[in-house]
Amino acid sequence: MPNLTLIDGSSYLYRAFHALPPLSNANGEPTGALFGVVNMLRTTLKARPDYVAFVSDASGPTFRNAMYDKYKANRPPMPDELRAQIEPMLAIVGALGFPILRVNGVEADDVIGTLALEAHEHGIDVLISTGDKDLAQLVRPGITLINTMTNTTMDDAAVVEKFGVTPAQIIDFLSLTGDTVDNVPGVTKCGPKTAAKWLAEYGSLDGVIANAGKVGGKIGEYLREALPTLPLSRQLVTIKTDVSLDVTVQQLMLRERDVEALRELFTRYGFKAALKELDEGAAGTTLAETGIGRQGQAIAPQTSAAVLPEPKPQAPALAAAYELVTTQVQFEQWLVRLHDAPLIAFDTETTSLDAMQAHIVGISLSVQPGQACYIPLAHDYPGAPTQLPREEVLAALKPILEDPARPKVGQHAKYDMNILSHYGIAVQGLQQDTMLESYVWNATATRHDMDSLAKKYLGYDTVKYEEVAGKGAKQISFSQVDLETACRYAAEDADITLRLHHALWPLLEGQPALRKVYEEIEIPLVPVLAGMEQRGVLIDVGELRKQSQQLGKRMHELQQEAWQAAGHEFNLDSPKQLQAILFDELGLPAKLKTPTGQPSTNEEALEAIADQHALPRLILDYRGLAKLRSTYTEKLAEIVNPRTGRVHTSYHQGAVATGRISSADPNLQNIPVRTEEGRRIRQAFIAPEEWRVLAADYSQIELRIMAHLSGDEGLVRAFQEGGDVHRATAAEVFGLEPEAVSANQRRAAKAINFGLMYGMSAFGLARQLGVDRGEASDYMARYFSRYPGVHAFMEATRERAHRDGYVQTLFGRRLYLDNLSARNQALRAGAERAAVNAPMQGTAADIIKRAMIAVAAWLKGRDDAHMLMQVHDELVFEVRADAVDTVREAIRARMAGAAELRVPLIVDIGVGKNWDEAH
Template identity: 80%
Template sequence: MAKLILIDGSSYLYRAFHALPPLTNAQGEPTGALFGVVNMLRATLKANPDYLAFVSDAPGKTFRDDMYDQYKANRPPMPDDLRAQVEPMLAIVEALGFPILRVPGVEADDVIGTLARQAEAAGIEVEVSTSDKDMAQLVSPHITLVNTMTGTVMNADAVKDKFGVPPERIIDFLALTGDTVDNVPGVPKCGPKTAAKWLAEYDSLDGVIAHAGEVGGKIGESLRAALPQLPLSRDLVTIKTDVALEQGPTDLARREADVATLRELYTRYEFKQALKELDSADAPVGAHPVRDALAPDAAEDDRAQGALLPADNAPGSYELVTTPAQLDAWLAKLEKAELIAFDTETTSLDAMQAEIVGASFAVETGHACYIPLAHDYPGAPAQLDRAATLAALKPLLENPARPKLGQHAKYDINVLSQYGITVQGLKHDTLLESFVWNATATRHDMDSLASKYLGYETIKYEQVAGKGAKQISFSQVDLETARDYAAEDADVTLRLHRALWPKLESEPKLRQVYETIEMPLVPVLARMEQRGVLIDVNELRKQSQQLGKRMHEIQQQAYAEAGRDFNLDSPKQLQAILFDELGLAARVKTPKGQPSTNEEALEAIADDHPLPRLILDYRGLAKLRSTYTDKLSGMVNPRTGRVHTSYHQGGAATGRISSSDPNLQNIPVRTEEGRRIRQAFIAPEGWRVMAADYSQIELRIMAHLSGDEGLLKAFHEGGDVHRATAAEVFGLPPEEVSANQRRAAKAINFGLMYGMSAFGLAKQLGVDRGEAGDYMARYFARYPGVHAFMETTRAQAHRDGYVQTIFGRRLYLENLSARNQALRQGAERAAVNAPMQGSAADIIKRAMIAVDGWLAGRDDARMLMQVHDELVFEVRADAVDAVREGVVARMSGAAELKVPLLVDVGVGANWDEAH
């Protein structure tokens, strides 16, 4: 079948302009967008289409301007650097032999739509090369879209996957959501999910309009208010497919290239590879021609082979802003920018106590500024007033309509919050882009990301501030050095986004995880960190004393068991007593072959003699005291009177949130001493602590993913699932199941999620391996769906190198092909568990976003902490019932599983009482 490629020239030009660094030739002429377009056109030619056309907007108004005088009214004028590249682009396109179509009175979309439908009717396969979402309405069995940046093909299934509606409903979808870029009015606050939901329920825009009275809440009010304009919106977003054209699809064969003109243009604009290819008849064709054409967005394997543009890792040009005129110029530039990369420099890693020293901004790659505000070394030049400058920046930073970009932006948001600035409009975070793209490919700090994705070596903090005892505060760094370091942060952040965002755009499910889970969670976590949690310092001091007393008692018992005094904290002395004097068997060795005294080694011999257990108990209490009861008191923020943890989204590969300073995730809950620490987490007078915890969430996810009828039934009946499992495994009525049998079933239920072997189960239950294997065989016989799921998941992991959560997060696994059997089996166990643990992480994140949104309009409850599957709140005493109901509804509704999502809620004067 013949093939027609229609190139959306405007889309090519704009995407190349924003994706590539601001390149120039020796004469200073801008060439970045031109370079990208030329490379993509060369790649298109390698595909050898039968027909092709380069379609661009003609100058002047179109019929849509006559329909609506505000159409595209908000669009900023084309940047001068981009406008200068339009004519050279058209000259190269023509010299390459592409037919160029520019039809007055209509847009390029309409010309493309008309040709696509004509070609389809003539039995010609059509590929539309674009990144314009409006084009999705053209997709059909014989018309596909190709993303100009990534080479990703979008067919009807991909349209449905991305937008939630099929191609024939895209017009209605766009009419409802509107288009801020083209200034097409939609239904206010109607996002893609709401539009897709309405269209699924009412079939079409006309159906939505007819049933508008049935839609409740504020969104229903918005819909009814927007009804008069919806027909206009539909007309504006509808691509015309009946434009009168002088040429049809079969008239669009490629003309012979004008080699002499191409050589002249390529030489002028310094396109060396294109020149080389021009003189070579056998230039290689890449596996991904469009993606490989753009070096900054090339595949990672290509980067490893050195396929980087020199400008991709070239130094930037940075400005030091120290005068009101410079600041005004940058404020004007920021106001017009499509995306603002920003960063702060401070005096501390603790965002809640840090003082801001300066701020940096970038709106185009290769260029950035640093605004010093509080450098105070001897002889420091005059700087802008910090309070006045932050006041000038405040409207911009708080404007949700000005999209912003950061690298670990939550830190900067928290720092700025201390100065009365509530950052809004955070659109992207490169840490999270990298984390969602591949959580295990690299660390997600800026230095690591720049090295991996840009081939760029960043200036390190130690290079400007020193290290160790001689390290100075950033406020002591001279302005010129500070400018290069700080402005580079904003510039590299923007460069990273240009490299990472197209990757996520090419994978709809990953993009959805990023846009609907990770990014909305950033301000939620920031607010939780800013609120902090109230601590009873006196209670902690009392507990420290009690722990010290208990440790002393254990110490005396240990002396008695050893027959002499010794230092319980000395591994060398302990080694001598355990293995030399007491003659215990050393079951775990150090890398050097010596008997180990670590926790695993002591657990292995804990049944052989009382001393190892005493040492383990002593260490547990010592850790509680040093990590929590002694340390937490000193972590109370003097300004707020509260303790403020830091939450990390880009830590665990499964997506689990972790916390540090203090680490709230590791407070033991199974020991009396650990639970007592939670008694020091209190509520203010007149308030209560509320803890809401998902019940057996990973096991419920296992039931959902496996679809096993027996497990689903056990959860739907709402009884004791471990007792139900024991009844199945041991062939008994539930009421006859013994405590040991229930314990065995519980161990199997949870153990299988972590890929536990018969050997591991035997060790946990204290039975021989044969008996444990028999338990597992009976389990799988009764729950065959679980076994099938585990086998299928392992196979998928080996095939793809990753597994997925319910929501599409990818969890990459190393060592699946390792020769070492232990490493390989460990990776396979992780493959089985990762979908459950990762889905649980996604669910509680979705719950946090929903709960935070609901609480935004209330003053009687605050979300304070997230610990594993639990959310902790401060609730005014008279609002407990209402808040409990609202929290449970949103946590239960965070995912649609085949089994109920149950939430246990407790309330008390402190966290322990509520747990």
């Protein structure tokens, strides 16, 4: 069947401009958007369509402007750098042989719609190359959208998955949501979920209008207010499909390219690889091998980085567009820009990386790539120019930053939200965070700090903090940096944040499952974590000091015992002295070596010989207590915030590849619980007078997830019956009645249950149980014979990982595994173990994040309970004593309802005056 490809040139030109860094040729002419468009054309030409057209907006007003004079009135003027690339783009497109269509009075979408339906009626398959959501209304059997920037297609099913409505309902969907960029009115605060919900319930826009009186709450009021303008919104978003055209589909044939014109254009704009191909006489109708693109970019990420010239240093060029705001007139001009902006990038400069101790020094803002401002608020070096009053600036920004209807983007925005909270600003409307966009797209591709992301996704080297503030002992506070230098650094942060979003967002848009993880888990979690960090946890400093003294006393006793075991005194903290005693004097075997070939005395090495002499165990015990003392009993008392009287940790969303949240400064997730001394530290985490600590912990969540994902009947049944799953497993493995299972058999079953999820081998199991390898292998063989679904799941997961290069959680989060094809067997085996474990560990991470979001929503507005900590599968709260019963059941219900599994999610909840009592 013949096919037609329609290229939405206007859409791709804009997206390429915002996705790529502002490249330029030797004459300083901008070329970034040109590179992006030619990449898209390369993909199109490689497919060899029968018919093709490049459709672009003509200049001047359209029939929609006559219908509604405010249509697209809020759009900022086209950047000069982009406008300068339109004519060169059309020249290159024409020279490549593409028919170009630009029709006055209508938009490119209308021309595309008309040609798509004409081709469809003649039995021609249509592929629309675009990133514009409005064109989804054209999708039907035989008409498909393709986004060549992300290499994703959209048919009927994909439309439903992405928008929650059918293609036939897209017009009504867009009418309800409106469009702030195009100034389509819509219904105030009606987002995609609400629009999809209404259309599912009432069928169409007319049905929604007819039933508007039934919709309750504030959103119902907004719907009724919008009733007079909804018919207009529908007209504005409906693509015209009867445009009078001078060509038919059959006339849209690819022409022979103009080699001489291409040579001149490629030379002028620095397309060196394409020019080389041209001069070498490469094939004349495709650009399949030109490789115009940039590795790792949103555009054609599979192409070679060597094709594009390296981006020139941009800081000097961009600095001209960075404004240092020190006058009221400048500030008011930026307030107007913020009010009209479709997306606001913001960033703060402060005196410290500790968000709970830092003071704000300045704030940077950007609403358009390449343009940003820095508003200094507290630079206090000698001779510093006058700056706008901090209180007045923040008071003016407060309504904008707190407006949930004004979308905002940040890079690790949680930090900035915490800083602004000190000044009475509760940031709302955070729709995007570039750190999290990168993290969800590929958690292991790079670090997710701004410098790393700018280098990877924009090919841009940012100004580093050390370049403006110095290094080491000579480093100065940012408040001491001169304003011009500070502006260059700080404004760049906001600008690059906006540019990164334009580069990363198209990637997520093309992957509905990843976009869902981002929009429904990671972004809503940011304010939840920020609130927990701001609240902090109350610490009994006196209890910690008492424990520190007790630990010191026990360490002294262990030192005496170690000296006795060694036969003389020595420094227990000296690896060199310990090495000589263990391996030279006592003659113990050196099971592990250091990188330099010396016998190791690390924890693993000492554990390996702890059964052969008393000294290794004494050293291990001593080190464990020393770590507890230095990390917790002494440090926690030192870092109590003097302003709040509490300890404030920092939760990291973008640090663990599986999706787990990590904790730092201090790390509250690594407090040992297997020793009495470790558990006692939790006694210092207390509730205020008349309050209680409530700890809610998922029971065996990863094993339950294994049951769900594998669907193994025996394992599912064990959980559904609600008994002791380890005893049930032992009964299956050893062929016994549950009541006949011994303690050792249950222990073996527990080790298998949990060990398999982490890829434990028979050798590892034997070591853990203290049995020989043959017996451990027999246990595992029996386990898999009784739970064949588990074995099948593990094998299928490994196969999928090798096939796809990644594994997924239940909710669609991906973990890429680079070492699956490594030549090194140990690396390959480790990647396969991770492949089996990651879906469970990652799904557990997603579930507790979903639970935190649900619980936080329930707690919003309440003053009788606060979420304090997240520790692995546990959430810790501070609850007023008289509200414990109500809060406990509400938390249990929301945690248990965070996922629908084949087996129940059980939540164990304890309450006490301190964290230890709550267990």
